[in-house]
Amino acid sequence: MATITQSSKLGNVLWPALAWMVALIFFFPIFWLVFTSFKTDADAVKPEFLFSFTPTLENYANMTENYDYWRFAINSVITSSFATLFALAVGVPAAYAMAFDPSRHTKDILMWMLSTKMLPAAAVLYPMTFLTKNFLGIFDTHFLVILVLCLINLPIVIWMLFTYFKEIPKEIIEAGKMDGVSLWGEIKDILIPLAWGGIASTALLTFIFCWNEAYWTVRLTTVDAATLSKLIEGNRAPEGLFFGRLSAVSTAAVAPIIILGWFCQKQLVQGLTFGAVK
């Protein structure tokens, strides 16, 4: 008996300490990125200034000058928000119909939608470039980036919404239907208020995926519609000359999303596992 209490007392200190240590190790690279962003480029590569240095905001102040940060950031905001909005506009009615009016084929349609997500993007790289450049003339436009981001996230949007809508009792929707509420009224006055939390977290997660997307946003843009992924990828600075300013611009690129992400940890599980893990 004594050994058990002893070991659990020790465990009460040891396990949390270990958990904290692991968490700090995992967070360290992000910390290091933010930390380095306050050093000048010269200080960032000198061992003697590893931990003690005079912090400076110069890198952030010169972000526009060095990298034209805001142009890329605004592109990211525009494309991610509109892609999210469009995906919801198309996805909400579809998920609504699938959740409350399932037919024999609903399951197959959902599965097929998911399977489109699994197509390797690289396989259609050239056709997409060819189509958008030579044929449609929409290469490197916001419209194209919004369209592609919307399409690659649509399956996840529909799946997530579907799993949320399924939890709403059918009777409520039915009752509205019987009171003669129109379809639009049904969606606007009954479904959206009831599923508000689910729709909001779907939107948040979609926004994060759009923001971090790094294949199409890099391959289908050159200048006009280039997003933050493209900016960072274009400035990988292997010679270490610009660690300070590169850290600043990277921090500015990831910080909003990390903070958004903290708010939707729970939804992330449902969104990425399509409701299969609860």
Add this chain to the structure above:
Amino acid sequence: MVDASRLDHRRAPKPVFVKLQHRKVTRAMSNRTLPRILQTPSVLLLLIWMLVPLSMTLYFSFIRYVLNSTIRPEWTTPSLSNWRGFGNYQYVLNAKDFWFAIQNSVFIVSSVLVLTVILGLGIAVLVNRSFPGRGIVRVLLISPFFVMPAVNAVLWINMILDPVLGLNGLAVSGINSIVEGLRDFPVLGGFFSMWPELEPISFRATQTSAYAVIMMVSWQWTPFAVLIFMTSLQSEDESQKEAATLDGASPWSQFINLTVPHLARPIAIVVMIQSIFHLSLYAEIEIVSRGNGNKNLPYLIGEFTSNNIGAASATGIFAVILANIIAIFLLRMVGKSLMD
């Protein structure tokens, strides 16, 4: 017809407590069109998105098609007269790069899987108890997952793994200078002077840059595994564990016999979802590799695309086949649980 029956259905309100089954039947017969109309835009969009580019890839994979050729200018426009049959596939299968890329893809994906599942399990169990600051620990742990891949790669390869300027180089030179200092010690100095000067590992060679990719991707995706395992652990049957404790089962045997079986499904899901994401890994390889030979299938397709579209398309079709094999398993597994 349909409209009339729907109106009729609406005009005669039934009490809310009508049996569910009855209502289902009425609705199914009365307005099948409406749900179809609501689903049409998304189905249509995805259908176009999937079919148009993919059929073009399929077409290009059967013709001779290059972007620049001074000797055979007729090959620079896609046309059926340049038909090559399975020639592109043969060419790709005989290319050394192709097999290396497949091998490397599989190596990277499976290493990441092993690392993330093991670390994820350990950390999830570690965090799945109440202790001071648990909320903060969770927030710190999940953060890497939201870092955009380009930043992840730039951060790791430059600021952490660089053999000279990164923490890797700094740490090694730090250790070297400590050892150097110890050599002057009276007695132990002799022992330390036998130590060799340490060389930092460079992560820019073909093989080591694959390790760098594995490291950064595992760092990013372990939080994902942790999150899913943690969610699943919360639904574990506590009374079963208590009974096991009373029976004198050790924590380790509880973990192996109760927790791991409970987590079997989440583990499978983590493995499958990650395989799909990591098979199309691109930004990390692109940033870390810079033509040093470390490539995977998407990267190889990118290389072919700069000139040989036929070969790029054939490689693309192989990538689709590979992804489909994995997707089938995933859909089977995830699909079952979703509809109940």
